[in-house]
């Protein structure tokens with residue numbers, strides 16, 4: 001309704017379009033990652049990576065990155 005509200009929404013984290021690189025912990029644009037082939041599936045979950053080195057690292061030891069990621073998310077708390 002308000003004309004100023006739209007830009008705010010764009011800046012918010014949107015899980016539909018954004019993900020987090022499990023290796024670096026950086027935000028990843030899902031479309032860009034898919035275009036670059038920086039995605040991997042592991043146990044039915046799709047993961048998106050920020051750069052070319054990350055999928056390789058992830059494939060060597062996916063578990064450690066997934067677990068690390070969930071821990072750092074807890075530490076991150078709210079915004």
Ligand SMILES: [Zn+2]
Nearest residue numbers: 024050051054
């Ligand atoms: Zn990366």
